[in-house]
Amino acid sequence: MPKSLKSPASRQELEYKLDESVGFMLTMTDRRLKPLLKKCLALEGGGVTYGMWFFLRVLWEEDGLSQRELSERVGMMQPTAVTALRDMERHGFVKIKPDPNDGRSTRIFLTRAGRQVGDRMLPMVKGINDFVLKGISADEFDMLRNILRKMRANIDAGEFVPPRRRR
Template identity: 25%
Template sequence: MGTIFSTENLYTILSGRTHSAFNRALLTNFRKNNISLTKEQWTILGVLWKNEGCTQQTLADQTSTDKPGITRLIDHLEKENLVERHPDANDKRLKLIFLTPKGKSIEKEVMIVVNETLKNAIRDIEPERLEIVKETFLQIYNNLETKK
């Protein structure tokens, strides 16, 4: 079956070039708004803003980050007083990650910047086309995940 993409164009799309450009734009916008977070740190906070009290493994799974990476991110967020670790009541070996008051207080400001960055990224793209892109990337993701 033929494709509308050349192999080179398809590799460019799937290589993460757009992902990298979005991350650069987000970091730039964070800096412009005096938000001292990386995209990876924001991703962890984003999970916690929706579901506080996660294990490090849950955060790793939901952000596709390896265990050493999660540990470093949480260490840094803890040092910045944005999160704190608490022992799990049922299994003392596990640590649950909770937001501090400071971590909770920055959600609105951070999400305004994230949403503005996203809005800029998809400007002039019709919703129907965005839906096709979403469905296509979801199918690619599912194809790859089921091959494990």
């Protein structure tokens, strides 16, 4: 056994197993989901990139959001959103228009091409969801969704303060 693992503190830290780490489990799941989505985008995305996907996904549910609202819903900083939105506009998926009620703000609207790509993509992505949830009951999925929402709320509620290390 390596010398560093013999100390009581190291043994105690190892009692927190990797498969008990929410972050690790979520990351490993995301690493398996991402290639499935990218495969669907390559097959039917019509030019939609992974970076555009989440913005379009939100707009398919609620078109005409402000850039700020869209950034918040996707969970990305506004500068990142600007890059994705410009790419989406260049590809003809959205139109960026000034907000008639606020000259400092813009609103994002799907074009016909943007709606059509959604019509093609959403059934494929629902297929991914169905595949991933195979063997999981509706009640279990509701529980998972509620747990994930609570975890996001916990994260959003305040700043994490790391515990002090024992010496």
